[in-house]
Amino acid sequence: MTADFFDLLKTRRAVRNYQDKDVSLDLLMEIIQDACLAPSGGNRQTWRFIVINDRDTIGRLSEESRTNLVAELDNNPASTAKRYEAALRNPKFNVFYNAPSLVIICGDKGSQSLEVDCALAASYLMFSAAARGLGTCWVDLGARIYDPKLLEEIGLTDDLAIVAPIIIGYPKAIPAIPPRNEPVILKTIS
Ligand SMILES: Cc1cc2nc3c(=O)[nH]c(=O)nc-3n(C[C@H](O)[C@H](O)[C@H](O)COP(=O)(O)O)c2cc1C
Known part of the structure; x- marks a missing residue:
């Protein structure tokens, strides 16, 4: 289970192809514990977690987001979802x-540093999952959940904002690292 940290930097990849194998709730809870080791503004730990370990519910959330994104595309052809239009x-x-x-990963809309805190928790969560042989992917396309019934079902009350929907599962394969740019160092003073 212990993976070298520098290997993890390479093996933590966005995984979009999963084995037909469930992840135990206990394992998900361990990963979430690790996510809470992330730094946060003023140690406020503004992150909250909604855990969905049920394919039917995930399928319905997907359909809700997909439908809302299609409506967004119909209303605004310049939508940021444009590049995913064919799939959507x-x-x-x-x-x-x-x-x-x-x-x-979500949190109180009024919390200072909510997005940064949740993004850091997401990062820790993804590394913890990778160290345990799991794949993850942050799926922003899955954040368009507006249906009141669905929101109630998953416990996303009005005061909460979604920051990071992260999928988790056993990968079929670990993809290659998508190309990275060289660091843009604006200035070095030494
Ligand atoms: C804020 C954010 C939103 C993302 N949304 C999506 C998404 O909606 N669908 C998807 O397939 N991948 C999504 N990704 C994954 C990125 O495409 C992926 O991280 C990037 O291509 C680099 O690949 P790597 O994670 O393997 O390094 C998202 C990643 C981030 C950080």
Whole structure:
């Protein structure tokens, strides 16, 4: 289970292809514990977690987001979802790539540093999952959940904002690292 940290930097990849194998709730809870080791502004730990370990619910959330994104595209052809349009218009497209588990990192809309805190927790969560042989992917396309019934079902009350929907599962394969740019160092003073 212990993976070398520098290897992890390479093996933590966005995984979009999962084995048909469930992740135990205990394991998800361990990973979430690790996510809470992330730094946060003023140590406020503004992150909250919604854990969905049920494929049917994940499928319905996917469909809700997909439908809302299609409506967004119909209303605004310049929508940021444009580059995913072909996939989104396919009714069979699961924005969560049929992953068995989904952790939605969210928090109180009024919290100072909410987005930064949750993004750091997401990062820790993804590394912890990778160290345990799991794959993850932050799926922003899955954040368009507006249906009041669904929101109530997952416990996302009005005061909460979704920052990071993260899918988790056992990967079929670890993808290669998508190309990275050289660091843009604006100035070095030494
Ligand atoms: C804020 C954010 C939103 C993302 N949203 C999506 C998404 O909606 N769908 C998706 O397939 N990947 C999504 N990704 C994954 C990125 O595409 C992926 O991290 C990037 O291509 C680099 O690949 P790597 O994670 O393997 O290094 C998102 C990543 C981040 C950080």
